[in-house]
Amino acid sequence: MTTFADLERLVADRLLRPDATGFAEATFAQFARTGDPPAAVVRVRSTTEVAAAVRAARSAGLPVAVRSGGHSYALHSAGPGALVIDVRALDSxxxxxxxxxxxxxxxxxxxxxxxxxxxxxxxxxxxxxxxxxxxxxxxxxxxxxxxxxxxxxxxxxxxxxxxxxxxxxxxxxxxxxxxxxxxxxxxxxxxxxxxxxxxxxxxTAVVTGGMLAFAPSPARLVAAVDAVLDAPDGLSAMVNLLVAPPLPFLPPELHGRPVMLVLACWSGAPQDAEDALAPLRAIGQPLVEALDTHSYPDLLRGPPTPPQPAYPVMRTGFTGRLDERFGEAALRSLATAGMFAAFNLRPLGGAIGRTPPEATAFAHRDRDVMVTVSALVQDSTAVPTAQDWVDEASRAVGLSGAGYVNFMSGATPEDVAAAYPGVLDRLREVKAAYDPGNVFRFNHNVTPPGGPAG
Ligand SMILES: Cc1cc2nc3c(=O)[nH]c(=O)nc-3n(C[C@H](O)[C@H](O)[C@H](O)COP(=O)(O)OP(=O)(O)OC[C@H]3O[C@@H](n4cnc5c(N)ncnc54)[C@H](O)[C@@H]3O)c2cc1C
The missing domain is CATH 3.30.465.10 (Uridine Diphospho-n-acetylenolpyruvylglucosamine Reductase; domain 3)
Incomplete structure (x- = not known):
C-alpha cells in the first residue's frame, strides 16, 4: 500500500495542498471554475509516480482527477475534493x-x-x-x-x-x-x-488554410457546410456563426456584427489547393480572406488565450446536412445572446465516416455535421443566463440527444449516456473490468453496471 505520506516522500514539494505556495498556479486552467478546490495536486514526472499517486489516493479514500492540457470545458480536471494528478511534466x-x-x-x-x-x-x-x-x-x-x-x-x-x-x-x-x-x-x-x-x-509538409469571413445568411451557412462535405477528403473546416468579438484579426468595422468565420485546412496536394478551396470561396464575397500556405503546426496557433479565464457553457449534437431553417434559427438566437456566444459547425464525412463504427468508442460516424452551441461569460453569476441561452438556442436549431464529449459542459448522466449511442453497455463492461470502484470519475462518467455513481 502507498500512503499519502509515502507519496509526499516520493514527490516532495510537487504534492501541493490548497495552502501551499504555488497551488493557485498549479490549478490555473483555460477556464474559470467555481466550487471546492481539489484536496491536493501532484505534479508527476514519471509513470512510477502516477502509479504511486493513484495508490495513495485510494488509500486516503480520495477520487482521482487527471489534468493534462487543462482545457476541459466540463472543468473535470479541476477535481473538487480529489487528488488531481497533473501529468503536464510527462511531456516527452x-x-x-x-x-x-x-x-x-x-x-x-x-x-x-x-x-x-x-x-x-x-x-x-x-x-x-x-x-x-x-x-x-x-x-x-x-x-x-x-x-x-x-x-x-x-x-x-x-x-x-x-x-x-x-x-x-x-x-x-x-x-x-x-x-x-x-x-x-x-x-x-x-x-x-x-x-x-x-x-x-x-x-503533411505544408497545408493551405486559415480564415474566410463572410456576412452570414442561412443560405450561405448551408453552402459553406455543403462545400466541405462535398469536397475531397483533404479539406477539413469548421464554420462558426458568432457576433464578431474585438479581436485583432477581424477588422474593427466587423466588431459587434454577426459574422460567419470559416476556418479551413487543405492537406491534399499543394497544387490542388486552389481547386479544393474554390467552392468555399464561391459561397460569397469574403469580408476577410486570410488563406495561406502554412506548416501544419502554424495552423494550430489559434487566437491568444485571454488573460482572464471565462466560464464556458456548451451543448453539442450531430445532424445530417443542414437546411436554411437551421441558419435562420441560429441567427435569430445570436441576435438575443447579449454575451459572447457562437455556433460551431464541423462537417464530418471523409475518413471519419469510412472507419467502421465498431472500431472505436466514438459513436457518431454516420452523422454529417457536429454542432456546438456555446457561450462564455466572465462572471459566475451570469452562468445560469448563459445556460438558458445555450439550451434555448440548441432547441431552436433542433439539437437533441447525442453529443460529443469533448465539447460538453454541465452534462447530466443522461447527456453522457446519449453521447455513447450503441456503445454505452460495452463501455460500462470495460469500466467494470478495469475501474469497478469508479476511482476515475472526473470525466464524462461511464459508471460500472451496479457500481457507484460518479
Ligand atoms: C480552445 C479550445 C479548442 C478546442 N478545439 C477542439 C477541437 O478542435 N477538436 C476537438 O476534438 N476538441 C477540441 N477542444 C476540446 C478538447 O478536446 C477538450 O476540452 C479536451 O478535454 C481537452 O483536453 P486537455 O487535456 O487539454 O484538458 P484537461 O482539462 O487537462 O483534461 C480533460 C479531461 O481529459 C481526461 N484526460 C486528459 N489527459 C488525460 C490522461 N493523460 N489520462 C487520462 N485522462 C486524461 C481527464 O478526464 C481530464 O479531466 C477544444 C477545447 C478548447 C478549450
Missing part, C-alpha cells in the same frame, strides 16, 4: 519518421507534438488549436483540421500506456487488452491515467 515526444509513428507523453500538448512531427514533414491530427492536451483531445475523439483526410485522433492511436485504478501499468493496443484499447478511444479518462500514447503519422 519521440518521432519515428521511418515507421511513421509518434509517441507522446500523457501531458504533451497538441502543439508541442505537432511541432516535433512537423520538423519531419509529418502530422497526426488533433483539433484546431495547439494548446489542448493530447490526453484530453485524443481520448475523447479528436475532430480537427486533418480529420476528413486521416480520421479522428482516436483512429490514429496505435497504443497507450495506462495506469489503472489499482496502480498497475498496462500497455494496450489492438492485440493486448483490445477491450480497453477500444474503450480508451472515445471513452475519455474513464479507465485510468494515460501516461503515453503512440500515434500514426501522416505526411
Amino acid at each position: 515526444v519521440a518521432i519515428d519518421a521511418d515507421r511513421l509513428v509518434g509517441r507522446a507523453g500523457g501531458g504533451v500538448t497538441a502543439g508541442a507534438y505537432s511541432r516535433a512531427a512537423g520538423k519531419h514533414g509529418l502530422a497526426t491530427g488533433f483539433g484546431d488549436i495547439g494548446t489542448v492536451g493530447v490526453g484530453g483531445v485524443a481520448l475523447g475523439g479528436g475532430i480537427g483540421f486533418l480529420s476528413r483526410r486521416d480520421g479522428l485522433t482516436v483512429d490514429n492511436i496505435q497504443s497507450a500506456e495506462i495506469v489503472l485504478a489499482d496502480g498497475s501499468v498496462l500497455t494496450v493496443d489492438a492485440r493486448e487488452h483490445p477491450d480497453l484499447f477500444w474503450a480508451l478511444r472515445g471513452g475519455g479518462g474513464n479507465f485510468g491515467v494515460v501516461t503515453g500514447l503512440t500515434f500514426r503519422l501522416h505526411r
Whole structure:
C-alpha cells in the first residue's frame, strides 16, 4: 500500500495542498471554475509516480482527477475534493519518421507534438488549436483540421500506456487488452491515467488554410457546410456563426456584427489547393480572406488565450446536412445572446465516416455535421443566463440527444449516456473490468453496471 505520506516522500514539494505556495498556479486552467478546490495536486514526472499517486489516493479514500492540457470545458480536471494528478511534466515526444509513428507523453500538448512531427514533414491530427492536451483531445475523439483526410485522433492511436485504478501499468493496443484499447478511444479518462500514447503519422509538409469571413445568411451557412462535405477528403473546416468579438484579426468595422468565420485546412496536394478551396470561396464575397500556405503546426496557433479565464457553457449534437431553417434559427438566437456566444459547425464525412463504427468508442460516424452551441461569460453569476441561452438556442436549431464529449459542459448522466449511442453497455463492461470502484470519475462518467455513481 502507498500512503499519502509515502507519496509526499516520493514527490516532495510537487504534492501541493490548497495552502501551499504555488497551488493557485498549479490549478490555473483555460477556464474559470467555481466550487471546492481539489484536496491536493501532484505534479508527476514519471509513470512510477502516477502509479504511486493513484495508490495513495485510494488509500486516503480520495477520487482521482487527471489534468493534462487543462482545457476541459466540463472543468473535470479541476477535481473538487480529489487528488488531481497533473501529468503536464510527462511531456516527452519521440518521432519515428521511418515507421511513421509518434509517441507522446500523457501531458504533451497538441502543439508541442505537432511541432516535433512537423520538423519531419509529418502530422497526426488533433483539433484546431495547439494548446489542448493530447490526453484530453485524443481520448475523447479528436475532430480537427486533418480529420476528413486521416480520421479522428482516436483512429490514429496505435497504443497507450495506462495506469489503472489499482496502480498497475498496462500497455494496450489492438492485440493486448483490445477491450480497453477500444474503450480508451472515445471513452475519455474513464479507465485510468494515460501516461503515453503512440500515434500514426501522416505526411503533411505544408497545408493551405486559415480564415474566410463572410456576412452570414442561412443560405450561405448551408453552402459553406455543403462545400466541405462535398469536397475531397483533404479539406477539413469548421464554420462558426458568432457576433464578431474585438479581436485583432477581424477588422474593427466587423466588431459587434454577426459574422460567419470559416476556418479551413487543405492537406491534399499543394497544387490542388486552389481547386479544393474554390467552392468555399464561391459561397460569397469574403469580408476577410486570410488563406495561406502554412506548416501544419502554424495552423494550430489559434487566437491568444485571454488573460482572464471565462466560464464556458456548451451543448453539442450531430445532424445530417443542414437546411436554411437551421441558419435562420441560429441567427435569430445570436441576435438575443447579449454575451459572447457562437455556433460551431464541423462537417464530418471523409475518413471519419469510412472507419467502421465498431472500431472505436466514438459513436457518431454516420452523422454529417457536429454542432456546438456555446457561450462564455466572465462572471459566475451570469452562468445560469448563459445556460438558458445555450439550451434555448440548441432547441431552436433542433439539437437533441447525442453529443460529443469533448465539447460538453454541465452534462447530466443522461447527456453522457446519449453521447455513447450503441456503445454505452460495452463501455460500462470495460469500466467494470478495469475501474469497478469508479476511482476515475472526473470525466464524462461511464459508471460500472451496479457500481457507484460518479
Ligand atoms: C480552445 C479550445 C479548442 C478546442 N478545439 C477542439 C477541437 O478542435 N477538436 C476537438 O476534438 N476538441 C477540441 N477542444 C476540446 C478538447 O478536446 C477538450 O476540452 C479536451 O478535454 C481537452 O483536453 P486537455 O487535456 O487539454 O484538458 P484537461 O482539462 O487537462 O483534461 C480533460 C479531461 O481529459 C481526461 N484526460 C486528459 N489527459 C488525460 C490522461 N493523460 N489520462 C487520462 N485522462 C486524461 C481527464 O478526464 C481530464 O479531466 C477544444 C477545447 C478548447 C478549450
